[in-house]
Amino acid sequence: ASSDAIPADSKAFQGMLSEACERKVAGASELSTVLDRLGVTTLEEVSEARERLKIDLLANPEVAAFRAQNPDTDIYASRSPEGSVLLHSSNGKTLSLGEDTSAATLLGDYLALSTFLGKDISPDRPGEVLLKT
Numbered sequence: 001a002s003s004d005a006i007p008a009d010s011k012a013f014q015g016m017l018s019e020a021c022e023r024k025v026a027g028a029s030e031l032s033t034v035l036d037r038l039g040v041t042t043l044e045e046v047s048e049a050r051e052r053l054k055i056d057l058l059a060n061p062e063v064a065a066f067r068a069q070n071p072d073t074d075i076y077a078s079r080s081p082e083g084s085v086l087l088h089s090s091n092g093k094t095l096s097l098g099e100d101t102s103a104a105t106l107l108g109d110y111l112a113l114s115t116f117l118g119k120d121i122s123p124d125r126p127g128e129v130l131l132k133t
Contacts, residue, residue, distance in 0.1 A: 013041060013042050013043060014041065030108075030112055031112045031113075031115075031116050034108070034109045034112045034113065037109075038109065046113055046116065046117060047117065049109075049113060050110065050113040050114060050117065050119065053106055053109050053110040053113065054110060054131070054132075056106050057103070057106045057107060057110055057131070058131075058133060060102065060103045060106060061103075062095070062097065062101070062103040063087065063103055063106075063107070066087055066089070066093075066095045067133075069093070070089035070091055070093055073089040073090040073091045073093075074089070074090040074130060075087055075088070075089055075090075075130070075131045076088045076089075076090075076122055076125055076128040076129065076130055076131065077107055077110065077111050077114075077128065077129045077131050078111070078125075078127055078128040078129070079108070079111060079127070080096070083099075084096055084097065084099060084104070085097050085104050085107040085108050085111065087107070087131070088125075088128070110129070110131075111129055114129040115129065120132055
């Protein structure tokens with residue numbers, strides 16, 4: 001069930017993305033790279049890819065260990081000013097994921113898609129995405 005507001009046509013979607021890149025919308029060029037790597041060309045595929053990334057992310061040993069060490073807390077994802085990806089728990093603990101690790105790639109992709117879709121953006125933590133289980 002698609003609504004008129006969401007272009008199902010991949011050309012329209014690519015047009016939206018190209019326009020965002022041209023206007024230098026924050027994160028648009030990174031998003032474009034992520035979408036190319038994931039082979040995603042429609043809004044529906046972006047949502048599906050984000051769900052798959054979340055499953056892979058929650059199953060990742062580094063992420064799972066951090067969650068296990070911080071039970072009963074909310075876990076947020078963000079990108080540092082230097083570009084590394086971080087997990088924060090609501091109890092104040094932080095995990096910085098190594099740049100070239102699978103966890104960092106998964107989390108970076110998840111952040112880009114979540115931000116693009118406006119999903120699980122933290123209202124009280126600007127720039128952070130809540131990693132819901």
